[in-house]
Amino acid sequence: MNPRVSQLFAGRALLVLFMVATAVPFLSLFTTALAPQGTTPSGIEWPSHPHWHNFVDAFHAADLAPLLTSSCLIVLGVVPVTLLLAAAAGYGLTVLGFPGSRLVFGLLLAGLTVPIESLITPLYYQIQSLGLLNTRWALILPLIGLFMPFSVFWMRTFFQSLPSEIAEAAFVDGAGPWATFRRVHLPLAKPAVASLAILLFLWTWNQFILSIALIDDPTKRTAAGALGAFQGHYGTNEVLLSAGSLLIMLPTVVVFVVFQRHFVKALLQGAVKG
């Protein structure tokens, strides 16, 4: 083999190895989820009689129906509002501009690296004083605020990439700033908004710490938060816990596979928020 070929071979082997390493924990969850309940299966072992019914049992045991509804409600409360506010702000900051817009943007940027753990304590007391503890608002409102720096950043970057002639032409035609936003810039921003929507969906769905700190009732939490509670209840029932974990992951994986193209790009670009 010439060195170039062997090099590519090594690279491919490494990549395949990473893929296997990525898959193993899922495989282990999957085979465990199919084992008879009440047994403690070991590692990866295909059960002689796969118990597919475990998934149904886990669905009921984890109260998954209200839980998924709850997660959807939270997503619906967070994502559209954040998208709209961020798109408007991005438009205001770049296309329109105003005295001090750099300062305002700097203020938003400052929030980009603040870890949620640093806000969790005061948020708890703030939400308590609003009387919203244990409601879905306890998650929805802070999440909108927490996602704002990144979302505005994202939209601003997109609007900056548009040639200024577009806005100028609209203004010359007599369109006001609102009409220009609605008729010209928002439609143009569709791809950027779509990618952002996917990221926001994921970050909301997977939100854990706020969920467990601000909401006691697992059926009002996000899916990820509820999984934590599920672990508390069924920690020893490895079979049900595995089935439940897989069910809670499923929507994120489905969204990922469906929007894959959008997704990889968005995630690579949105990586910084992690």
Added chain:
Amino acid sequence: MTTLSQRTDLSRRRGTTPRRPGGRRRGKAWVGLLFTLPALVPYVLFVLRPLVTSVQYSLYDWNGIGVARFVGLDNYRTVLTSSDELVPLLHAFELIGFFTVIPVVLGLITAALLHGLPDGPLARTARVVLFIPQVIPLVAAALAWSWMYSSNGVLNQILRAVGLGDQSRAWLGDFTWAFPAVGIIGSWVLLGLCTLLLMTGINKIDPALYDAAEVDGAGPVQKFFAVTLPGLRREIGVCVTVTVIAALASFDVVYVTTQGGPGTQTMVPGLEIFQLAFTQRTVGLASANAIVLMVLVLLVVTPLQRLSKGAE
């Protein structure tokens, strides 16, 4: 942050940054602010305000219910001197080894080896598979790994299969192994992201640079250091920034797998803050920890940003 600011810089270079249509519409100069204000409201209320409150709390001794007592900087003194509080901070930095060094180094090796490989089915499959850990809730990843590490888990199964059964143990309960075990979960989550980001980046490097290096008689290793590494500076910057933040501010994985144990072997600042605030109800100390963590992230991330931007 970096990714986006890069795009900004790109558009600036192309000269497409919109000039403000301002001038002739001076009366409307503030319309832009009106569009921006609605986004600022939730941000100010739920990020800036708690931040300020956090600073305020950190100066008090408060159990969350009774009367708060002003203690000045005592809480900070505790955070920065008491060994109980220093342990999690130290762990946060040690996690960088697992969250940052392992994924970035392995990702670089893969990217370098695969450089020039056309976008075939392997790359496409890799993009799907390697991304899944980024997509699922970290809690689910942590649960899957807890199971892998348990006495009946895959890890021990493998050890037994290769005749190292006497080495098998409940990894997350082991004083020596719990910390690396938690760290490996972070490597697993972030490896795919770094690999893909670096693979994408390497394909953007001008092939002429490699040809030039070859003409100069550079071998594969020299080419890696002379062309690949500088060419990937920006992507490496993004990877390092993301993973370092993930390491310093880790919570989900530790909460689910070990709750900081055994002892304080896997205690991290995020979990420490959570427990101080919600279990021990020492709100002041929790807040001082929170501020220290935030400043730490800023101190580490800011120079990284400079570094990756300095390439331009």
